[in-house]
Amino acid sequence: MNLRSQILFQDQTRTRTSDLVTAVGSWHxxxxxESSHWARYHGSTVGILLSLLRRTxxxxxxxxxxHLPRQDVEHLHExxxxxxxxxxxxxxxxxxxxxxxxxxxxWLNLYFAYYLLLDPEGLTEFDTATWDMRAAMEHSLExxxxxxxxxxxxxxxxxxxxxxxxxxKLVHTSEGPLTSRVLFECAAVLDELFQxxxxxxxxxxxxxxEFLLEVxxxxxxxxxxxxxxxxxxxxxxxxxLALIDFALNPxxxxxxxxxxxxxxxxLYPPYRFVTAAKAMTGWETDLEFQYPSHEATVHFQHMLAKxxxxxxxxxxxxxxxxxxxxxxxxxxxxxxxxxxxxxxxxASRLLALRERDVCSISHYGVNxxxxxxxxxxxxxxxxxxxxxxxQVSQGEYRWxxxxxxxxxxxxxxxxxxxxxxxxxxxxxxxxxxxxxxPRSLFDDAGQVEALxxxxxxxxxxxxxxxxx
Ligand SMILES: [Zn+2]
Numbered sequence: 001m002n003l004r005s006q007i008l009f010q011d012q013t014r015t016r017t018s019d020l021v022t023a024v025g026s027w028h029x030x031x032x033x034e035s036s037h038w039a040r041y042h043g044s045t046v047g048i049l050l051s052l053l054r055r056t057x058x059x060x061x062x063x064x065x066x067h068l069p070r071q072d073v074e075h076l077h078e079x080x081x082x083x084x085x086x087x088x089x090x091x092x093x094x095x096x097x098x099x100x101x102x103x104x105x106x107w108l109n110l111y112f113a114y115y116l117l118l119d120p121e122g123l124t125e126f127d128t129a130t131w132d133m134r135a136a137m138e139h140s141l142e143x144x145x146x147x148x149x150x151x152x153x154x155x156x157x158x159x160x161x162x163x164x165x166x167x168x169k170l171v172h173t174s175e176g177p178l179t180s181r182v183l184f185e186c187a188a189v190l191d192e193l194f195q196x197x198x199x200x201x202x203x204x205x206x207x208x209x210e211f212l213l214e215v216x217x218x219x220x221x222x223x224x225x226x227x228x229x230x231x232x233x234x235x236x237x238x239x240x241l242a243l244i245d246f247a248l249n250p251x252x253x254x255x256x257x258x259x260x261x262x263x264x265x266x267l268y269p270p271y272r273f274v275t276a277a278k279a280m281t282g283w284e285t286d287l288e289f290q291y292p293s294h295e296a297t298v299h300f301q302h303m304l305a306k307x308x309x310x311x312x313x314x315x316x317x318x319x320x321x322x323x324x325x326x327x328x329x330x331x332x333x334x335x336x337x338x339x340x341x342x343x344x345x346x347a348s349r350l351l352a353l354r355e356r357d358v359c360s361i362s363h364y365g366v367n368x369x370x371x372x373x374x375x376x377x378x379x380x381x382x383x384x385x386x387x388x389x390x391q392v393s394q395g396e397y398r399w400x401x402x403x404x405x406x407x408x409x410x411x412x413x414x415x416x417x418x419x420x421x422x423x424x425x426x427x428x429x430x431x432x433x434x435x436x437x438p439r440s441l442f443d444d445a446g447q448v449e450a451l452x453x454x455x456x457x458x459x460x461x462x463x464x465x466x467x468x
Contacts, residue, residue, distance in 0.1 A: 060107050150317075168264050
């Protein structure tokens with residue numbers, strides 16, 4: 001729905017301290033938090049799965065919108081202005097004719113599958129109660145595989161049917177639902193805590209540490225409490241981080257291998273987390289007693305797989321042929337493909353890093369401590385992927401000037417903005433949303449006009465962003 005998985009938004013709201021050392025520490029901590037999301041997302045199979053599902057949905061949207069008969073375009077405008085989305089779960093099936101009938105169902109399934117995996121709270125209660133979850137997951141995984149076959153994913157047999165075994169249950173706890181989003185958030189707070197406990201910020205205001213512990217008492221700490229309850233004993237932050245990393249790397253049909261079936265328990269990250277935490281009963285690991293290392297973490301994953309009966313997901317094919325950001329910005333491709341191309345290129349670099357140094361992702365906070373931190377003084381080619389490539393700081397769009405120029409960075413931003421509009425066009429109402437785009441873009445009438453023209457050229461719709 002927005003660019004937040006692509007672009008780091010630096011907001012100042014969490015800086016709540018007065019002296020300089022602490023302000024720097026606090027900025028650093030916020031940066032660590034948001035960058036942790038980036039590295040964990042793009043460096044895990046669930047993130048790659050989400051990027052691929054998103055690409056499939058956006059390409060279906062791009063095709064559908066640009067092939068809409070004139071009459072449907074009129075309906076779309078009328079519906080929007082009266083507050084009715086063109087595609088919606090509540091009013092399905094709305095389009096009874098031609099291709100639109102199939103596009104509507106496929107698009108809704110892809111949307112549903114994405115949010116089911118990331119955060120079912122992005123769906124309304126009505127959607128989760130009435131929609132066929134299994135059909136949505138199976139069809140979406142299949143569409144995604146066909147689109148990525150022989151490229152990001154392994155070859156796909158012609159008659160393949162993706163099957164999900166076991167009941168498709170969500171994970172409910174006494175504190176509310178456990179979602180993949182909460183796992184990402186919990187990990188990011190633990191990563192931040194690593195900073196405070198480490199050498200770098202030792203001088204900082206102890207209020208920072210208290211603030212983080214307070215955060216862990218809320219929703220974001222739920223996985224820690226749940227793991228403790230399921231394991232029947234206290235688990236340190238390092239162990240919880242390893243459990244989260246295991247959970248966020250599900251086995252995905254077509255990505256892991258050409259086996260078209262997978263158990264829901266092995267696919268759904270919150271379920272993986274629960275099963276993994278239970279497997280900690282009566283088992284103490286090296287991770288609980290020593291500073292996290294590549295060897296100890298790999299060994300932990302191996303033992304955990306044995307004890308839990310769940311495999312660690314991996315990517316069997318070559319995820320991206322692109323080797324630089326410049327290529328991702330300039331290689332000829334449809335607008336809707338550009339953002340996922342950047343994501344998958346970053347993902348392939350992060351997976352390579354994961355192979356050599358799993359802790360740089362599983363225990364993201366260690367990147368800024370001790371010897372590892374010296375890698376940033378003269379960053380090598382792989383370490384740079386641990387940070388979001390594009391950022392918006394105080395409303396201004398920023399890009400890595402050593403990798404792309406103004407034109408390329410602008411093309412990438414336009415690709416991301418247009419792709420974010422597809423969801424809005426098909427599923428939103430009223431004027432196009434723009435609160436997820438860099439504010440400075442809207443200070444310049446010329447830029448807004450140019451962006452609207454690209455949207456019009458690529459969709460055929462006269463529906464632009466407007467300044468407020
Ligand atoms: Zn967060």
